Amino acid sequence: MSRKLPASSPLKDPAYKAAVVDVLGLIAYSELTAFGRMSVDAKLAPTLSDVVALSRMAVDELAHYGLLEARLIELDVDPAEAMAPFVEAVEKFQEQTRPADFLEGLVKVYVGDGIAADFFGEIAGLLDRETAAIVREAISAVGVESYIVDTVRAAIEADFSVQGRLALWARRLVGEALSQAQRVAVDRSQLSSLIASSGDGMDLTEVTRMLARITEGHTARVAALGLGANS
């Protein structure tokens, strides 16, 4: 059921609402995909307790999806319709970055979801308070981080050749993510203008700063995994 929006709600502005629906749809489909991917990758885990732990994290991703779905319904938008414009880009990314083994899957979750969460977190800063809170909760970590760091570092310690392969893999993930992000930016002008607008959005300096922050976060994650230039 749709709630009455207060007269002062920024969501009364159709252009802003279209951008919000795009943000929610994009993150929702990313979470839904994360659920599917993590539950598949879970099967590759080395022990049954790992399988269970990773499966439960997949379930948390679906719960995150539920938050975004609820917000879309509240805004009188069909969640499937909101997600539809992003299916191709997300699936293309998944297809181009199919992990060859369990370790590549873990790096993909850590590096890929990390950069996506940072990006969506920046977007949240441009949204009305209520939507922003939902986005922030939906992109919050599912508790898999320290498990991934420990597992990847242990694998590198056991066999150093793993390091170069996974470092290359992390770079490829970012390259593919950027190329799909570019595609989405071109296709969805309301989303791009939310980010780079002369009004309440960011100007070019702000966008540059945002990209610098995201790059910084990525570099820190790669280093945490022991895949940095100085590792």
Added chain:
Amino acid sequence: MSRKLPASSPLKDPAYKAAVVDVLGLIAYSELTAFGRMSVDAKLAPTLSDVVALSRMAVDELAHYGLLEARLIELDVDPAEAMAPFVEAVEKFQEQTRPADFLEGLVKVYVGDGIAADFFGEIAGLLDRETAAIVREAISAVGVESYIVDTVRAAIEADFSVQGRLALWARRLVGEALSQAQRVAVDRSQLSSLIASSGDGMDLTEVTRMLARITEGHTARVAALGLGANS
């Protein structure tokens, strides 16, 4: 934390407890696998709302797994150890029955999980009340049944050649399930003696009746899907 068992608990009998641990471990691994399989199959669903609905049912399977895990921990048993003896048989079954498309996946859930649930339901009748209640809750339906029946029937209506193919598939599922069940029965004598024992278990007549009931349930499910001999 392990609870103190009452002095009168049948779980004080090591042979009975070993059988219970086997039952819980087997069902737990089946549910964990069902989670993984349903979340993969969900991706093949024709619409995004179907993907979401099936993903949520997968999550329910993992919740079922949680019930069994909790009972095992209560009995001071490591869930991973309890499941380990059944990994090979369950995986072999999965491997031999990989669905070629979404419809085969649905029939597998309905027919395969149906026959397994009937079998485990029969076993529950041989267990102490507390364990039996947990088993019954863990095998309860996740609400996917009417969706599967409707989807399979609609597909047959749209293209009758689907009927023969899926009927054959249902028969193959049962054949593979039986051959893995046989393997488990040979490997795990405590489980077999729970079923066919001269004491509190079933005698040969009871076992025959049980198999007849399970066959009956299977025939009804195949008919519900429109895959029966008289469809």
